[in-house]
Amino acid sequence: MLRSRQKLKSPLAMQNLHRLNNKRILLGITGGIAAYKSAELVRHIRKAGAEVHVVMTPAACEFITPLTLQALSGNPVHTSMLDPKAEAGMGHIELAKWADAVLIAPASADFIARMTAGMGNDLLSTLCLVTNAPVYLAPAMNQGMWLDTATQKNCETLKDRGVTLFGPDEGYQACGDVGPGRMLDPEVILQHLVGHLESGLLAGKKVVITAGPTREAIDPVRYISNHSSGKMGFALAAAAAEAGATVTLIAGPVHLPTPERVQRVDVITARDMHTAAMEHTEGSDLFIGCAAVADYRPETIAESKIKKDPNSPDQTLDIKLVRNPDVVASVAAKDNRPFVIGFAAETHNVIEYAQDKLKRKKLDLIIANDVSDTSIGFNSEENAVTLVGADFEETLDKCSKRQLAGHLIELIAQQYNLQTSN
Structure with missing residues (x-):
């Protein structure tokens, strides 16, 4: 029997969102129909008090525009490792150092495979190689791709390296299939992220x-x-x-x-x-x-500089x-x-x-x-x-x-x- 889609059970589930206050979240978006959910995810992260920089793969730009993510995040969207303007500002190395956490949602099967192989052939994969911040993946793909032996082995390898996976969920998919591979709802991803990030002593104050x-x-x-x-x-x-x-x-x-x-x-x-x-x-x-x-x-x-009185015997003021x-x-x-x-x-x-x-x-x-x-x-x-x-x-x-x-x-x-x- 298929599991129902994960939802927030009550408003109480949102009570710890202050733990994201002042955090710096680097959100990576890869190619897939679930990329439209990333816009809502950005909005939720910012509402929780965190700052967001978005990095998109070329394929992601085919599903949702950088302009949309720029408007929602309040920051320029990063799409190319060789962009002179981006490197003159916050270059890819500085961006990797800036982040408190790297969240990739959606994470496609292709990106997971390239990340497992240690490839750095685009900005997002390079950032994952460079950063010392924890990396979280929210997989999103066709159920057949998710269940494929290669994808499962890749995910196990990444887990062994300390990468955390949020999901995927099960249910109806855009292609018409039913099964595992759906990206978790943005609210659920946010709750997972909150649960993994260390809370500051004055978080939300x-x-x-x-x-x-x-x-x-x-x-x-x-x-x-x-x-x-x-x-x-x-x-x-x-x-x-x-x-x-x-x-x-x-x-x-x-x-x-x-x-x-x-x-x-x-x-x-x-x-x-x-x-x-x-x-x-x-x-x-x-x-x-x-x-x-x-x-x-x-x-x-005094409206003008106080001058010394040369005739004053004691020279006091x-x-x-x-x-x-x-x-x-x-x-x-x-x-x-x-x-x-x-x-x-x-x-x-x-x-x-x-x-x-x-x-x-x-x-x-x-x-x-x-x-x-x-x-x-x-x-x-x-x-x-x-x-x-x-x-x-x-x-x-x-x-x-x-x-x-x-x-x-x-x-x-x-x-x-x-x-x-x-």
């Missing part, structure tokens, strides 16, 4: 991070600022994105490249940062206030300062606030001051570091901190800011999950 200094103008050429390089905040943004979060990085004036898979919002002053933080934390899950925000700003900004809004406290005071993590950069009594700040500003966690140690902190490539909560404290020893960020995101995710599960 919206995280907002502030980083760097702020600048408070005195006149058109002078300002008040601090020594923050933004490196710690940028490292945290990269680590959160790698953990599967959708990350918005609100950055003060720094000269750092934007981490991959991170949306960046540039600001200058503390008030700019406050406005951006209040806006972008709407609907967010976590907020990490890593920026070194200026506590004060000049009450008035009085500037009245007023308080800036407290960014992290404002976020913590919001209705439907996110899980809020602050920073305490102190020169002495570090843990004591951090605990006071945690309570006073009603934060969930605070990251304390000793900026009096010139080997860590501001402008350094390394740091050492203590993560402090109401009933939690863990010290992380000196290491690179990138390593430290990974450890911090792991601990923050654990504490966030503990709180939200209660």
Whole structure:
């Protein structure tokens, strides 16, 4: 008796799709009538929060146009290994390195045979040879081709090499035959993909991070600022994105490249940062206030450069300062606030001051570091901190800011999950 076509049993089957958030999926399409289903598959993958690049074989282009897949994926479609324009942009080697997973749907009998033989005579087969990402195949072919001994042996060989097959399904086929060989429905393929990809600790969460200094103008050429390089905040943004979060990085004036898979919002002053933080934390899950925000700003900004008075005997200049809004406290005071993590950069009594700040500003966690140690902190490539909560404290020893960020995101995710599960 033939198995019925596989369908999603209920909306609950879609509950883990957030695990694809921020993932990079390389979708390969080979020649076959099932190629029309690939358009729907692209739409579902993007809806799950992943980015998609599509690679088509020449035969696939006979069944569905690259323009259709380009419109649905939001990225150029790759069809030729020798395309000068493609190689000048994201070349085939970079494309292979870019992917978190390679999914080939439909995978024809011909492509499976060429992949088994280790051939690289088109872009898609070459990418499969080059990539270190896991490769998944959704076979689609006539039932006779699927049941043929050669196809079965090829599939077993690929499985032995670590390639995973999704399907095929059984049922009526375009040629009129009935039997195994149908490509699984796109929703089912997506569920299989979700089940095989490792879930990040913050998968599907919206995280907002502030980083760097702020600048408070005195006149058109002078300002008040601090020594923050933004490196710690940028490292945290990269680590959160790698953990599967959708990350918005609100950055003060720094000269750092934007981490991959991170949306960046540039600001200058503390008030700019406050406005951006209040806006972008709407609907967010976590907020990490890593920026070194200026506590004060000049009450008035001179319209022209302040000149030295050659007749002044003491050569002093009085500037009245007023308080800036407290960014992290404002976020913590919001209705439907996110899980809020602050920073305490102190020169002495570090843990004591951090605990006071945690309570006073009603934060969930605070990251304390000793900026009096010139080997860590501001402008350094390394740091050492203590993560402090109401009933939690863990010290992380000196290491690179990138390593430290990974450890911090792991601990923050654990504490966030503990709180939200209660």
